[in-house]
Amino acid sequence: MDAERKAINDNLSRGDIKDFALSSDKEYQIKSAKESIEARKKGNDIYIKKKHTDYDHRMILNYYNKSIAYAPNESEELMYAYSNRAYLLMHINKYNEAIDNLDKALQLTNSTKMKLKLYCQKVKCLAALGSSRKDDVLKEIDEIFHTSKISVEDATFIPIIIEKTKSEVASIKRYEPKNPKLLQEKEERNKIINDKEKVPFEFVEIKPTENIGRGLYAKTDFKTGDIVLVEKPCLTQPDFANGHVLCCHCLAVAWTGIPCETCHEYIFCSLKCKSMAWDEYHHTECSITPYIIQRNSEILKWTHMSLKFIISLVKENKSIDELKSKLKISKNNKIEIVIDKPGQKSELFNKLMRLSYKLPDNKYVGGWGDIHSNCAASTYTVETLILLLKYSSFFSGNLRTMQYNKYSKNENFIFIGSLLLRLVKMNAINGHNISDTTPSAQKNYYAKGRGLCTGLISSMINHSCSPNIRKCFSDEMKFVYYAVEPITSRTQLLDSYDACFYETPKSMRRMQIYTTFDCHCIACEGKWPPYLVHGMSEFITAYLQENDPKFWSLEKSYLDKIKPLKAKMSDRAFYLRKDSIQTVTNLMNEILIPQPSIARSNLLHVVNHALQTYHGLTEPFENC
Numbered sequence: 028m029d030a031e032r033k034a035i036n037d038n039l040s041r042g043d044i045k046d047f048a049l050s051s052d053k054e055y056q057i058k059s060a061k062e063s064i065e066a067r068k069k070g071n072d073i074y075i076k077k078k079h080t081d082y083d084h085r086m087i088l089n090y091y092n093k094s095i096a097y098a099p100n101e102s103e104e105l106m107y108a109y110s111n112r113a114y115l116l117m118h119i120n121k122y123n124e125a126i127d128n129l130d131k132a133l134q135l136t137n138s139t140k141m142k143l144k145l146y147c148q149k150v151k152c153l154a155a156l157g158s159s160r161k162d163d164v165l166k167e168i169d170e171i172f173h174t175s176k177i178s179v180e181d182a183t184f185i186p187i188i189i190e191k192t193k194s195e196v197a198s199i200k201r202y203e204p205k206n207p208k209l210l211q212e213k214e215e216r217n218k219i220i221n222d223k224e225k226v227p228f229e230f231v232e233i234k235p236t237e238n239i240g241r242g243l244y245a246k247t248d249f250k251t252g253d254i255v256l257v258e259k260p261c262l263t264q265p266d267f268a269n270g271h272v273l274c275c276h277c278l279a280v281a282w283t284g285i286p287c288e289t290c291h292e293y294i295f296c297s298l299k300c301k302s303m304a305w306d307e308y309h310h311t312e313c314s315i316t317p318y319i320i321q322r323n324s325e326i327l328k329w330t331h332m333s334l335k336f337i338i339s340l341v342k343e344n345k346s347i348d349e350l351k352s353k354l355k356i357s358k359n360n361k362i363e364i365v366i367d368k369p370g371q372k373s374e375l376f377n378k379l380m381r382l383s384y385k386l387p388d389n390k391y392v393g394g395w396g397d398i399h400s401n402c403a404a405s406t407y408t409v410e411t412l413i414l415l416l417k418y419s420s421f422f423s424g425n426l427r428t429m430q431y432n433k434y435s436k437n438e439n440f441i442f443i444g445s446l447l448l449r450l451v452k453m454n455a456i457n458g459h460n461i462s463d464t465t466p467s468a469q470k471n472y473y474a475k476g477r478g479l480c481t482g483l484i485s486s487m488i489n490h491s492c493s494p495n496i497r498k499c500f501s502d503e504m505k506f507v508y509y510a511v512e513p514i515t516s517r518t519q520l521l522d523s524y525d526a527c528f529y530e531t532p533k534s535m536r537r538m539q540i541y542t543t544f545d546c547h548c549i550a551c552e553g554k555w556p557p558y559l560v561h562g563m564s565e566f567i568t569a570y571l572q573e574n575d576p577k578f579w580s581l582e583k584s585y586l587d588k589i590k591p592l593k594a595k596m597s598d599r600a601f602y603l604r605k606d607s608i609q610t611v612t613n614l615m616n617e618i619l620i621p622q623p624s625i626a627r628s629n630l631l632h633v634v635n636h637a638l639q640t641y642h643g644l645t646e647p648f649e650n651c
């Protein structure tokens with residue numbers, strides 16, 4: 028890890044890093060009733076609008092979750108925030124989740140009036156669910172009313188609420204989802220996805236390629252639309268901007284989000300996620316997250332994903348010294364932790380480290396990691412280390428008071444820094460952005476991104492500007508790779524890390540993959556033309572019409588078939604249907620023209636859109 032140690036040391040001698048270390052940051056109030064009330068009011072302002080868009084719902088949840096996260100423990104603000112979120116959930120027909128929130132609010136109030144109001148909402152939810160439990164709750168309401176001490180003012184007001192609720196409940200119809208067939212189809216899709224995940228190596232295998240390290244190969248034939256690989260990411264990191272909408276541990280929408288008792292930045296979808304996060308990394312992360320978020324940046328997210336893993340490694344190995352003693356570094360700079368028990372974080376660390384060794388001319392060092400080793404990646408790594416030192420007890424207490432000029436001489440500080448930087452570089456090469464696949468999310472890719480992740484098998488997939496597979500993320504945040512054209516057994520499976528040759532010229536494609544490597548794909552080496560889908564295709568069409576009329580007439584016959592499918596690209600409901608997917612994939616299975624072709628490229632564009640829509644992660648409020 029000499030290169031990483033050097034990068035850390037070089038950064039520590041920079042004036043701006045020293046200023047950063049010695050500056051006193053703004054003190055963060057960990058919980059704040061004022062902030063909680065403000066967030067709730069912002070949510071209410073949107074909630075009272077007559078008509079809501081999906082985006083409004085997302086923003087309301089964001090503010091109510093924020094209000095919950097900021098509210099002091101056991102406070103009235105927390106009770107109001109849970110209660111308001113219950114109203115939102117009822118409004119979008121999520122009755123079970125609303126009941127969960129109402130129950131949480133009920134535990135936080137002693138006011139009879141408030142209790143009765145919350146119970147009245149609960150009865151409505153139970154009625155909408157068609158549950159006979161509503162009658163028990165109605166009895167409970169009567170009992171509370173008759174046995175509790177009630178002020179004179181409330182004694183006139185409460186019976187009116189109770190009577191109104193009873194008459195409303197009598198007319199509430201059981202809630203039926205709008206389109207049960209679509210939901211049933213979704214369940215079928217999820218079953219296929221989950222079955223594939225269990226046996227990845229029945230369908231694919233990892234083998235050396237001729238010139239770009241290892242690659243993933245088909246072990247069987249695939250038809251267009253077949254799922255080739257499903258994998259659950261092993262590292263994840265939520266987008267900071269979505270911190271209050273998503274569970275910070277599993278990235279699911281936090282409908283019934285539970286706050287961290289200490290910090291106000293994190294919300295978890297369940298007690299399970301909360302305790303897993305706390306055990307693994309949040310015990311340390313908790314005190315530095317506000318400072319990290321303040322310095323929000325794209326690359327900092329990568330550093331943070333790696334940091335959480337390093338914290339969990341130290342925790343598993345009991346101390347930094349013990350981890351150090353178990354870490355073996357070989358002469359060719361490979362690193363490995365000695366494993367005592369299988370299935371631990373240390374074992375995952377070894378697997379993650381192996382991801383980046385087999386690249387030709389050690390591209391791991393020559394790629395993104397190295398370009399930035401004295402810039403972004405190592406700067407953020409050093410800043411993260413300094414925040415750890417200043418605001419957490421990750422390094423032992425005596426390091427906290429250490430003078431700045433001693434940092435670079437402190438073995439633990441440099442050791443953790445070099446390990447972190449190594450992991451950041453690995454993630455930069457192998458990581459993925461997780462984004463929602465609905466049309467509005469696509470328009471605003473980064474804003475609607477859920478976060479980042481890295482997977483072990485998916486990291487073996489090489490890039491091609493003319494890919495034969497593409498990916499999306501399932502609602503359970505799993506990688507789903509599907510075939511976009513027929514693939515024969517033993518063919519290399521290639522995805523595009525960004526744009527395809529027919530959409531973007533080579534110079535821009537290089538920019539988009541951050542100039543990590545010189546692309547050796549068939550389209551780049553064969554100098555295929557760009558823009559077969561948009562723009563330039565008109566010129567190429569004219570050229571073909573004039574110079575190669577026979578080929579053009581074949582292209583034209585396919586383009587005529589593709590045109591109506593392309594026109595439907597903004598009709599999401601169309602592409603959520605199994606029969607539409609079959610129409611599109613059958614056409615691709617039958618097309619006779621090889622690349623580079625205008626028709627084939629246009630069809631690939633449609634096939635990818637269709638399969639992404641069909642299998643992909645939905646926006647949090649879609650179909651609410």
Ligand SMILES: C[S@@+](CC[C@H](N)C(=O)[O-])C[C@H]1O[C@@H](n2cnc3c(N)ncnc32)[C@H](O)[C@@H]1O
Nearest residue numbers: 239240241390486487488489490544546547548
């Ligand atoms: C996610 S890894 C893919 C697995 C990699 N081949 C290995 O053995 O670990 C990405 C790296 O593979 C190499 N690579 C992938 N596709 C490539 C391509 N089309 N041309 C050149 N290098 C490529 C680059 O070094 C890139 O940083």
